[in-house]
Amino acid sequence: MxxxxxxxxxxxxxxxxxxxxxxxxxxTPSVQGKGTRVSAWSPSMTTGGPSFDHETIRMVVHSSIAGSGARITLSNRYSTTPLVVGAVDVAVQASGGEATRGTIRNVTFGKSRHLTIPAGAEEVSDVVPISVSTGENLLVSLYVPGSTGMSTWHSDAFDTTYIAYGNHTGDDGAAAFGTTRTSWYYLAGLDVVSATAxxxxxxxxxxxxxxxxxxxxxxxxxxxxxxxxxxxxxxxxxxxxxxxxxxxxxxxxxxxxxxxxxxxxxxxxxxxxxxxxxxxxxxxxxxxxxxxxxxxxxxxxxxxxxxxxxxxxxxxxxxxxxxxxxxxxxxxxxxxxxxxxxxxxxxxxxxxxxxxxxxxxxxxxxxxxxxxxxxxxxxxxxxxxxxxxxxxxxxxxxxxxxxxxxxxx
Missing domain, CATH: 3.40.50.1110 (SGNH hydrolase)
Known part of the structure; x- marks a missing residue:
């Protein structure tokens, strides 16, 4: 010893x-051969979250490491019904629920903008062409076009989440996001390729x-x-x-x-x-x-x-x-x-x-x-x-x- x-x-x-x-x-070695894929942010999820209906959920992700080639994980692990996802975007946070202009990137899953995640399952996105610095915040916006039923969530985020009615994933501004909460919903991870980690x-x-x-x-x-x-x-x-x-x-x-x-x-x-x-x-x-x-x-x-x-x-x-x-x-x-x-x-x-x-x-x-x-x-x-x-x-x-x-x- x-x-x-x-x-x-x-x-x-x-x-x-x-x-x-x-x-x-x-x-995990990077498939690009230029670094190591590591988890940059990843809250644990539970059952019992609220339902959403035709809403956009914009969440803050605080990265612990610099990297590129980002992927996000969506989790329906603790829900009892399939989750229909209409659109997902990621952007660099300017302040609050406002994205830095020109940084919004579409997120795809198997090259599709739309997906349905079965109850009890998770999905990892395709690589998103966005980079993040250590300690930098990204905004992930998730649009659900129908009623979700009980959500998979992390109750105590100690961060602010922004809610808008309708599809506002592509908005730079935060004017449509009239409701705030302090939980994360369905968003279970950000991983990146780090050149140093x-x-x-x-x-x-x-x-x-x-x-x-x-x-x-x-x-x-x-x-x-x-x-x-x-x-x-x-x-x-x-x-x-x-x-x-x-x-x-x-x-x-x-x-x-x-x-x-x-x-x-x-x-x-x-x-x-x-x-x-x-x-x-x-x-x-x-x-x-x-x-x-x-x-x-x-x-x-x-x-x-x-x-x-x-x-x-x-x-x-x-x-x-x-x-x-x-x-x-x-x-x-x-x-x-x-x-x-x-x-x-x-x-x-x-x-x-x-x-x-x-x-x-x-x-x-x-x-x-x-x-x-x-x-x-x-x-x-x-x-x-x-x-x-x-x-x-x-x-x-x-x-x-x-x-x-x-x-x-």
Whole structure:
């Protein structure tokens, strides 16, 4: 086992070398031969979204990496009826729902502007002749000509989506988009060919990773800060970062609220290992299992239940030749989740994450984020106010606590 020192927190982080088989890169070579195709943006989707009827949905995509040869993924994975798509366009965002003049590009699927996506399916577009810079925003406009029924969506976008009646995919301006929401609908990914990146880091987790209580439209989730750290390093950017967090999500069991997603055990293969170019997954999940005392088969949760769940995810990743970096669960005293029994499980799970050697590396968010005077609670400087979720400053502190040497660049 190799031990390195966390540059920000000063805590010891462990890096466990993979076997030779696991060290093989999962990055997807570009068919153009000029770079690597990586995931630039990719929220996890759930069921339970609203219906649309003869409307254009214009969504903001914040790219974590520079690239060209863009493709988008549309998902009908969690809907029960086919999705009829009338038109899709992509453009560079000027501001709000307004596109930069002259940048709108038609998006095709199998060379067609129109498509029907069966219930439970996803479709990846043809390559779109548009480039994007690191941290730049694109606008993806999706027109649905009929009633969609319940949509596949990502509820907590912490960004603004613009809705217009009728087909306004080709509009540069935003005058027709009279309604705004803060969710993404059907849009599940942007991937690009990067001339410099060698792969994708997937941040996988619950509302803390999803950015709950971070500021809307400012890209201050901890994975956003991590992407900026990687981009600010000397030399070309070697990794993209995508956020596979879902608010309320659990490791072991599905959540009764449908928009909080199926369990990590069910979605990990698709949401994490299915991303283009994935090389590393940072796993931060389990506090909702603990806080809801949600063990398998309706039984009370034990630390061993969570550990068994983590082992299953690690095994699945290693079978795909992807590394998994485990993150310790952060304190929550003062939140309704906290009880002495729940705290005992959290401490036991964190001890296993730190010492078992099961993960390919460890990020000790618990040590980085806890109050030195009250270690069962978040540091007040990082607390958003609910004693569970970090605010913007806390999100940055989380990203700063990631030793970049843990990531396979």
């Amino acid at each position: 190799l031990s390195v020192l966390g540059a920000v927190t000063g805590t010891a982080l462990t890096v466990v070398p993979l076997s030779t088989a696991h060290m093989a890169s999962a990055a 060698k792969g994708t880091v997937v941040a996988f987790g619950d509302s803390i990773t999803d950015g709950y209580r971070s500021s809307t439209g400012t890209y201050t989730r901890w994975p956003d800060f991590l992407a900026r750290r990687l981009g600010a390093r000397p030399g070309p950017q070697r990794l993209s970062v995508v956020d596979a967090g879902i608010g309320g999500n659990r490791v072991l069991t599905d959540v009764p609220n449908p928009w909080q997603g199926v369990s990590a055990l069910k979605r990990f293969g698709h949401d994490a290992l299915g991303r283009p170019g994935v090389k590393d997954v940072i796993l931060l999940e389990g506090i909702n299992d603990i806080g809801n005392n949600a063990g398998p088969d309706g039984q009370p949760l034990t630390a061993q239940d969570l550990i068994d769940g983590y082992r299953a995810l690690i095994d699945e990743a290693h079978a795909a030749r992807v590394r998994v970096i485990g993150a310790t669960l952060m304190p929550d005293k003062g939140n309704g989740y906290y009880t002495p029994a729940a705290e005992a499980i959290r401490q036991s799970v964190n001890r296993w994450i730190r010492t078992s050697g099961a993960f390919d590396g460890v990020i000790d968010f618990d040590r980085a984020m806890r109050d030195p005077a009250n270690p069962a609670a978040l540091d007040p400087a990082y607390d958003s106010g609910d004693h569970l979720h970090p605010g913007d400053a806390g999100m940055k502190a989380m990203a700063d606590a990631v030793d970049l040497r843990l990531l396979r660049t």
